[in-house]
Amino acid sequence: MINAQRILVTAALPYANGPIHLGHLAGAYLPSDIYVRFQRLRGREVVFICGSDEHGVPITLSADKEGVSPQVVVDRYHEMNKAAFEQFGMSFDNYSRTSLPLHHRTAQEFLLEFHRRGILKEKKEKQFYDDQANMFLPDRYVEGTCPVCANPDARGDQCEKCGTYLNPMELINPRSKITGRTPVVRETSHWYFPLGDYQARLEQYVREADERDGWKENVLQYCRGWFKDGLQDRAVTRDLDWGVKVPLPGYENKVIYVWFDAVLGYISSSREWSERIGKPDAWRKFWLDKDTKYVAFIGKDNVVFHCIVFPAMLMAWNDGERTEKYVLPANVPANEFLNFEGEKFSKSRGWGIDVKDILTRYPADPLRYYIAVALPEYRDSDFTWKDFQARTNNELADILGNFVNRTLAFAGRTFKGVVPERKELDRLDREMDEILSRTPGLVGDRFEQYHFREGVLEIMNLARAANKYFNDSEPWKTAKADIDRCGTTINTSLRVARALAILASPVIPSSSEKIWKMLNLPGEAARQSWDDAAGTGIPSGHRLGTPEILFTKIEDDVIDAELRNLTQPLSPPPPAEPAKQSVTMEDFKRIDLRVARVVEAENVPKSQKLLKLQVEIGGERRQVVAGIAQHYKPEELIGKSIVVVYNLQPAKLMGQESQGMLLAASDSSGKLVFITPSAEIQSGSVVK
Numbered sequence: 001m002i003n004a005q006r007i008l009v010t011a012a013l014p015y016a017n018g019p020i021h022l023g024h025l026a027g028a029y030l031p032s033d034i035y036v037r038f039q040r041l042r043g044r045e046v047v048f049i050c051g052s053d054e055h056g057v058p059i060t061l062s063a064d065k066e067g068v069s070p071q072v073v074v075d076r077y078h079e080m081n082k083a084a085f086e087q088f089g090m091s092f093d094n095y096s097r098t099s100l101p102l103h104h105r106t107a108q109e110f111l112l113e114f115h116r117r118g119i120l121k122e123k124k125e126k127q128f129y130d131d132q133a134n135m136f137l138p139d140r141y142v143e144g145t146c147p148v149c150a151n152p153d154a155r156g157d158q159c160e161k162c163g164t165y166l167n168p169m170e171l172i173n174p175r176s177k178i179t180g181r182t183p184v185v186r187e188t189s190h191w192y193f194p195l196g197d198y199q200a201r202l203e204q205y206v207r208e209a210d211e212r213d214g215w216k217e218n219v220l221q222y223c224r225g226w227f228k229d230g231l232q233d234r235a236v237t238r239d240l241d242w243g244v245k246v247p248l249p250g251y252e253n254k255v256i257y258v259w260f261d262a263v264l265g266y267i268s269s270s271r272e273w274s275e276r277i278g279k280p281d282a283w284r285k286f287w288l289d290k291d292t293k294y295v296a297f298i299g300k301d302n303v304v305f306h307c308i309v310f311p312a313m314l315m316a317w318n319d320g321e322r323t324e325k326y327v328l329p330a331n332v333p334a335n336e337f338l339n340f341e342g343e344k345f346s347k348s349r350g351w352g353i354d355v356k357d358i359l360t361r362y363p364a365d366p367l368r369y370y371i372a373v374a375l376p377e378y379r380d381s382d383f384t385w386k387d388f389q390a391r392t393n394n395e396l397a398d399i400l401g402n403f404v405n406r407t408l409a410f411a412g413r414t415f416k417g418v419v420p421e422r423k424e425l426d427r428l429d430r431e432m433d434e435i436l437s438r439t440p441g442l443v444g445d446r447f448e449q450y451h452f453r454e455g456v457l458e459i460m461n462l463a464r465a466a467n468k469y470f471n472d473s474e475p476w477k478t479a480k481a482d483i484d485r486c487g488t489t490i491n492t493s494l495r496v497a498r499a500l501a502i503l504a505s506p507v508i509p510s511s512s513e514k515i516w517k518m519l520n521l522p523g524e525a526a527r528q529s530w531d532d533a534a535g536t537g538i539p540s541g542h543r544l545g546t547p548e549i550l551f552t553k554i555e556d557d558v559i560d561a562e563l564r565n566l567t568q569p570l571s572p573p574p575p576a577e578p579a580k581q582s583v584t585m586e587d588f589k590r591i592d593l594r595v596a597r598v599v600e601a602e603n604v605p606k607s608q609k610l611l612k613l614q615v616e617i618g619g620e621r622r623q624v625v626a627g628i629a630q631h632y633k634p635e636e637l638i639g640k641s642i643v644v645v646y647n648l649q650p651a652k653l654m655g656q657e658s659q660g661m662l663l664a665a666s667d668s669s670g671k672l673v674f675i676t677p678s679a680e681i682q683s684g685s686v687v688k
């Protein structure tokens with residue numbers, strides 16, 4: 001285990017293409033926050049860095065689908081996730097975003113350095129091109145039939161039906177996602193990073209880092225798998241217009257591949273932090289001083305980028321003549337996945353729960369505690385509502401909350417809220433002292449080794465032991481028979497309560513501060529010393545604050561309601577109609593919409609779908625044929641106001657002339673309703 005005074009901690013940059021959910025918290029975020037808060041209590045110099053990853057094709061696809069620019073998408077999720085993290089109590093020193101100019105400069109600096117030193121290789125390759133949209137198509141912009149399972153809608157990078165990883169060229173009947181046309185093959189050039197050249201050094205790096213700091217077995221397994229398959233050159237550039245521009249001639253229409261720029265986001269976020277605190281060089285001692293311990297927290301899907309790709313990039317940089325030599329991660333503690341009620345979180349199936357959503361119904365601390373004891377440290381684990389209720393009620397409320405409350409309430413009643421003296425100790429006091437004095441070391445060891453779950457359980461064990469100590473000491477009896485004995489019990493209990501506030505503060509920070517306030521101690525629990533947590537009691541004569549409820553129990557009907565809600569997201573949400581391409585105001589104004597009144601309505605002979613309407617538009621009569629016969633009877637329409645497209649070219653439907661089109665809305669169930677003004681208005685009125 002590396003015992004460093006200065007620690008750089010990064011947490012995986014969440015992708016700004018959707019809201020973060022509980023699975024993300026269990027993967028990288030809660031463990032990193034516990035670790036950072038713990039190290040601060042140990043007096044270590046820590047900087048905690050994160051931010052939004054805002055580039056890449058999934059974001060441009062979302063933007064295309066919504067008919068907005070990618071910036072709109074990333075702005076939305078950056079703000080949303082930043083707020084959710086704050087509410088959850090993440091104590092980042094900086095939460096940045098990769099669309100910032102500072103980040104673009106940092107990524108370009110790395111690319112240019114590698115290019116200048118001849119590290120990158122340029123390769124010509126054939127790629128699909130959409131000659132109507134005039135652009136090369138990134139893999140996910142091509143769809144077609146899977147060559148393995150014949151799924152007609154396989155994506156250019158992977159068939160979601162059979163799971164096979166694909167190259168767009170392998171698709172049968174490929175088509176462009178932008179125009180639907182068959183793409184043509186054209187030649188394009190890209191720069192590649194020679195990851196394979198670093199394989200031997202990377203294997204050595206992982207081996208030595210594991211020897212020094214004890215890497216997690218699951219992480220080592222992933223690394224071994226990658227090494228066994230052999231590392232390949234990776235394209236650093238791609239044909240896309242959203243991302244960090246490639247500052248090389250002939251590459252004006254290309255951007256840096258997101259895998260290359262995203263990991264550098266940790267460095268640019270650190271630089272942003274330095275500038276923000278007015279110490280522009282502060283980041284340097286964290287990144288460029290070999291005595292820094294760098295710990296990169298991630299989820300298991302990110303192992304290759306943090307254990308292999310990013311270290312190789314830093315090695316490549318450090319090989320140069322520049323004086324800046326970056327530290328490599330000393331450890332990459334990646335968790336497995338947290339499932340939700342037995343199934344994987346799935347955005348597309350609507351299965352799971354977003355952080356911002358659950359925090360509208362429950363405070364952060366019980367959620368932090370439950371996720372901490374359910375962390376998927378060795379294997380996938382499960383979030384269940386019943387378990388969340390049980391941990392909140394039976395542990396937080398009944399053990400920790402109860403112990404702190406009964407101690408303070410007793411001190412209030414029997415000692416007028418003043419800490420009594422600690423006199424002669426008996427066997428129970430000495431046992432309690434012993435448990436208390438060994439807990440900071442025990443929990444600290446677990447936390448230092450990234451075994452957060454076990455550390456948190458030890459903290460709860462201390463509260464459990466304290467409750468038992470209180471029961472066995474029976475202060476309500478000694479209060480009458482031996483007030484000194486009673487005072488010693490309460491003094492010892494308050495000493496444990498104080499220690500619990502400090503030791504639990506990495507896990508349940510706001511509850512810890514509540515305990516601190518109830519004890520009426522100066523400063524904050526989060527600013528005390530971990531190592532002195534057990535040794536320092538509360539001086540006798542100190543006046544205590546007022547006890548209040550620490551944790552509210554969760555009632556059965558609340559959990560029942562959550563479980564009832566579960567059945568809804570299980571069935572996939574109806575597919576939303578894809579958004580059409582955006583239009584200008586001028587485009588829209590070319591369409592003349594008017595209010596019309598239906599004067600007559602009748603069925604069109606031999607047609608099940610069509611109704612023939614005679615409508616009045618201002619002073620004018622027109623005939624409009626509309627496909628609404630399956631939804632309305634003719635008599636339901638007579639006298640109604642509708643909206644028609646007034647300047648639509650006349651057309652013949654089933655031999656009937658139609659001089660306009662009726663506007664109606666339909667949903668995925670097939671339901672259809674016509675559009676009508678919300679109040680009486682003259683026919684002929686313009687709709688705009």
Ligand SMILES: [Zn+2]
Nearest residue numbers: 146149159162
């Ligand atoms: Zn397939």
